[in-house]
Amino acid sequence: MARSLGQLRHRPPRYSAAALAWRGLRGHTWPRVWRDPELKTSYDAVVVGGGVHGLATAYYLARNHDITDVAVLDKAYLGSGGSGRNTAIIRANYLTPAGVAFYGRSLQLYNSMAVDLNINVMFSERGHLTLAHTDGALRTMRWRAEVNKLGGVDSSVIGPGEIKKIVPSLDTSDRPRYPILGALYHPPGGIVRHDAVVWGYARAADHLGVEMHQRTEVLDVLCSGGEGPGGKGAGGRVTGVRTNRGDISTPVVINCTAGWASLVSAMAGVRLPIVTHPLQAAVTEPVKMFLPAVVVSGSLHVYVSQTSRGELVFGASVDPVATYSVRGSSEFTEELAGHVLQLMPGISQMRLLRQWAGLCDMTPDYSPVMGFTPVEGFLVDVGWGTYGFKAGPVSGEQMAEVVATGRTPELIEPFALSRFNTGNLVGEKGAAAVGH
Amino acid sequence: MLLVPCPNCGPRNSADLRYGGESHARPDPATASPHEWRAYLYLRHNPAGWLRETWYCRSGCRRWFALERNTATNEFRDPPLPGDKRGGAA
Helix, strand or coil, rough: CHHHHEEEEECCCCHHHHCCCHHHHHHHCCCCCCCCCCCEECCEEECCCCCHHHHHHHHHHHHHHHCEEEEEEECCCCCCCCHHCCCCCEEECCHHHHHHHHHHHHHHHHHHHHHHHHHCCCCECCEEEEECCHHHHHHHHHHHHHHHHHHCCCCCCCCCCHHHCCCCCCCCCCCCCCCCCCCEEEECCCCCCCHHHHHHHHHHHHHHHEEEECCCCCCEEEEEEECHHHHHCCCCCEEEECCCCEEECCCCEEEEEEEHHHHHHHHHHCCEECCCEEEEEEECCCCCCCCCCCCEECCCCCCEEECCCCCCCEEECCCCCCCCCCCCCCCHHHHHHHHHHHCHHHHCCCCCCEEEEEEEEECCCCEEEEEECCCEEEEEECCCCCCCCHHHHHHHHHHHHHHCCCCCCCCHHHHHHCCHHHCCCCCCCHHHCCCC | CCCEEECCCEEEHHHHCEEEEEEECCCCCCCCCCHHHHHHCCCCCCCEEEEEEECCCCCCCEEEEEEECCCCCEEEEECCCCCHHHEEEE
């Protein structure tokens, strides 16, 4: 009994309504969600980047493969990059069979996440509408719907009448410059609270023994045996990382740094087919619930959803100029407002509360780069462009399998870095982005 | 807003130009190996610092030119002047 009580003291409390009431009434405070251990000098694996991808990779390494001597390093705080800046949309209605299978698995993991991680991620499966304003777009929607159905993902093309029934606030008349001709309707799509996903993975990974180190910036990746200077580059292998808090030796480094992916890979002498562009998003003041589905328009470069709190969250296409600066621009808000009012003229009096930007690591084919590189022990989970958040869980699961088994699982084989050398690109631009 | 120093038209909003991306030498298609050619097509340095890149002044002089910009701060360095060889060597 004493032993189990002792364990209970060290085991973090489970989250539940009963625990909330109990602790609230007794005046108990909640303990720290994850520990803040000393940085060791050696780990079995080091994950660079403490966002959804990095944390999920560490979590699945520990949960599925019993590899718990893992450190997740982040130069700022957990979820400070794309994981905290995305528009939190979840969907699987992609264009290629490889993409549909992959994002479909991620949707499954999001569905059971609240139970698996014991945290309320506020997953709202509210349906996802991709509007078509041209015959060409309608043709692509039909194509996507058929590929989705074959891959077991629920998608269908619907007309303006049905769209109006689902989202009455949309202008489905022929008044706008680009009238709505139809839409790809994807009922399993929805939104999720992105911070809760980050915290959920961090907390669950921490319970399993993984260490999270914030404000720990990787300054160099230490290699030996490679053809480049310092033993880096093709043919070499990873021996550790140099951080602002000292050197760490490790045989495995997993680069999960999204917008900064090129910089961290360059430290190991690996070049990537990636260019970093900022993507801006904005949020309005909260209003009563009126938008029951996620609405996307490729032609109008916008996607919009209403949070449970009532704010409208808008995202757009990436800024055209490559930069690491996340400064916003007034061109963005002007263009956004113009386009949104084409879709929903009724919200012209709503006020924007704020806008922000995140960094997107864009690849030429709008698909990620996952798995091995020419440097042994240096793995990448990058190229997440504008679609990384929705893929976080499945990426973590698959990357953990890569580390544990030393093989690339079938699900992510199409996304290997070597595809750029063989020319087998996975073109997802038509389904992964707006503004094309 | 990014003010781009066009060598012919002076400072202009980046929305008036088309961004051409990282400027790098094209290998000779006759002699390049498939590996070299694909590296030229796809691989990028993508530095967080000074980068030589190309721009097209689409609503001004309608010329391509190369500039150096710091991708972390968005400052331009030493913009070329009209007639400057560097300006035409995109």
